[in-house]
Amino acid sequence: MITEPRKSQKFLRSKALPENLPEFRVIRSSRRKRSISALRQNGIIEIHIPDRMSRKDEIAIIPEMIEIVLKREAKSRSSDEVLTTMAANLLATYLSDFHERPTAITWRSMRERWGSCTTSDGTIRISLRLNGAPDYVVACVLIHELIHLRVPGHGPEFYSYLERYPDRERAEAFLEGFEAGLSALPDAPDQLA
Numbered sequence: 001m002i003t004e005p006r007k008s009q010k011f012l013r014s015k016a017l018p019e020n021l022p023e024f025r026v027i028r029s030s031r032r033k034r035s036i037s038a039l040r041q042n043g044i045i046e047i048h049i050p051d052r053m054s055r056k057d058e059i060a061i062i063p064e065m066i067e068i069v070l071k072r073e074a075k076s077r078s079s080d081e082v083l084t085t086m087a088a089n090l091l092a093t094y095l096s097d098f099h100e101r102p103t104a105i106t107w108r109s110m111r112e113r114w115g116s117c118t119t120s121d122g123t124i125r126i127s128l129r130l131n132g133a134p135d136y137v138v139a140c141v142l143i144h145e146l147i148h149l150r151v152p153g154h155g156p157e158f159y160s161y162l163e164r165y166p167d168r169e170r171a172e173a174f175l176e177g178f179e180a181g182l183s184a185l186p187d188a189p190d191q192l193a
């Protein structure tokens with residue numbers, strides 16, 4: 001099998017490009033005659049262009065392609081309302097004896113934890129890294145934080161509530177694998193932030 005070599009180059013920021021573009025890289029490929037595409041790989045936006053494209057055209061196309069990627073990401077990103085709805089369902093289904101209610105639930109850029117709960121004001125944050133993870137995974141992190149509204153620590157009472165969530169083991173297995181995958185990437189930027 002012959003793998004076609006790809007020319008890759010780190011683009012030198014030119015004066016013709018707008019300032020403060022997110023990190024990107026241009027990959028010229030002789031295999032692509034006409035097609036241009038862009039996607040995010042390990043946090044960096046990759047713009048694929050045909051080898052024969054001129055520098056001038058390349059500079060013109062870069063901001064456009066970056067914008068397409070950013071718009072696509074914004075569209076597919078789940079909103080805070082999704083979390084609020086999910087929390088209401090979880091409370092009704094598994095924690096119906098709870099009178100505690102969160103005051104706000106938001107996606108937040110967090111690298112160390114999947115979620116956090118501030119009991120004093122009832123706010124919950126879920127790591128943006130999980131935005132796009134399967135629902136049963138997000139729900140598991142969310143129910144964990146909802147339980148903290150009543151039980152601060154991780155003692156037997158806490159787990160007696162958490163055990164009510166049926167997909168817990170599957171979700172925890174997913175999170176372990178996800179964590180391993182993230183740490184395997186050298187200097188992995190927070191892709192979902």
Ligand SMILES: [Zn+2]
Pocket residue numbers: 144148153154
């Ligand atoms: Zn906890």
